[in-house]
Amino acid sequence: MWRLWPQAPVPCDKKVARLEAEIKSLMNVINDQHRYILELHSSQGRQLEHLPNTFLGSDELYKDCSEVFDDGNVASGLYVIRPDGSPTALSVYCDMNNGGGWTVFQRRRDGKESFDRSWVEYKHGFGDLFSPEGEFWLGNDALHYLTAQGNYDLRIDMEDFDGNQRYAEYKNFKVDNEKDQYQLHVGEYSGTAGDALHECQRRGKACLHLDGIKFSTFDQPNDIGSDIALLSDSLRCDSGNLNGHYYKGPYKAMTEDGVVWYTWHGWWYSIKSVVMMLRASDLEGAPLDLPAPPGNQSQAKPASKKADPRRRL
Missing domain, CATH: 3.90.215.10 (Gamma Fibrinogen, chain A, domain 1)
Incomplete structure (x- = not known):
């Protein structure tokens, strides 16, 4: 920043107050991110309960x-x-x-x-x-x-x-x-x-x-x-x-x-x-259906996995 004249020095107490405000703001951001991470973990746990x-x-x-x-x-x-x-x-x-x-x-x-x-x-x-x-x-x-x-x-x-x-x-x-x-x-x-x-x-x-x-x-x-x-x-x-x-x-x-x-x-x-x-791309699927209206797929519980030599594990 270009200045035309020297500015008066900022008192130490004001510098400290400004730094404390910045730290508080950063802590709020960290807390928000922490809450979001906890919500994600909680959501994943609830989702896995369905399975x-x-x-x-x-x-x-x-x-x-x-x-x-x-x-x-x-x-x-x-x-x-x-x-x-x-x-x-x-x-x-x-x-x-x-x-x-x-x-x-x-x-x-x-x-x-x-x-x-x-x-x-x-x-x-x-x-x-x-x-x-x-x-x-x-x-x-x-x-x-x-x-x-x-x-x-x-x-x-x-x-x-x-x-x-x-x-x-x-x-x-x-x-x-x-x-x-x-x-x-x-x-x-x-x-x-x-x-x-x-x-x-x-x-x-x-x-x-x-x-x-x-x-x-x-x-x-x-x-x-x-x-x-x-x-x-x-x-x-x-x-x-x-x-x-x-x-x-x-x-x-x-x-x-x-x-x-x-x-x-x-x-x-x-x-x-x-x-x-x-x-x-290499899946040999069933014969193609006509495009189904969105929402018409049936809801089903996960099936247990069979022993199959074709699975890529």
Whole structure:
């Protein structure tokens, strides 16, 4: 800072008071983070109470829902898995429709769960995983551990407010680790919703392809250009904003902060429901079903694991 004249020295008692105030403020931040960690541990404990104790042995856990399906479990529902590298077991929802073996990592239904979350919350996950209609994000660490195990496909099921359904699938889905800001990688597209992750048509403005973009939150923005605002997550950049603000209807305005999939309904239509899931690319699934309406998956208790030489343990 440039100064035109020397300033009077600050008395020691005022310096001490200022430092004490700063320490108090930092302690409040630490206490808030500590409470959040305790809430996470408590939530995980309550979640595991829903699952049979006989299913929690570390030597009996699948690596993903593809292994669950490959082992003969064909009912959609809650299962416990432990991906390679994960320090803990994960409770996940396995969707056995559309060929089976899908690990669901995001669900939007009715806007009850806010997705305008911090970096730490997206890192660990949040929301209601255990209700068939619950909204949640599985967690960026979990996504990294899952997709680092091999080749995975991404599937996105969407429904608008008129009951129309579309889907998008991508090969070579991968999420990097936190050190690399959970960078997103997707490959070849197929489906009926259009390729919003690779499309980049923005009249009069710059635009990013979402393939290769880094994850962003309000408290840790990454990959932000002068004409691009990433407000809530890495799937937000003009063409795709699946973690955007939930509107109670097909909201239209001169902004794209809703749940947007540009190649289906354009930038300013907020979609009613979204389910995002991943599956091992080499899974030999059942014959594909027609896209099921979101919420129609049956709820099932985890099945006990059979001795199967095909399991990748």
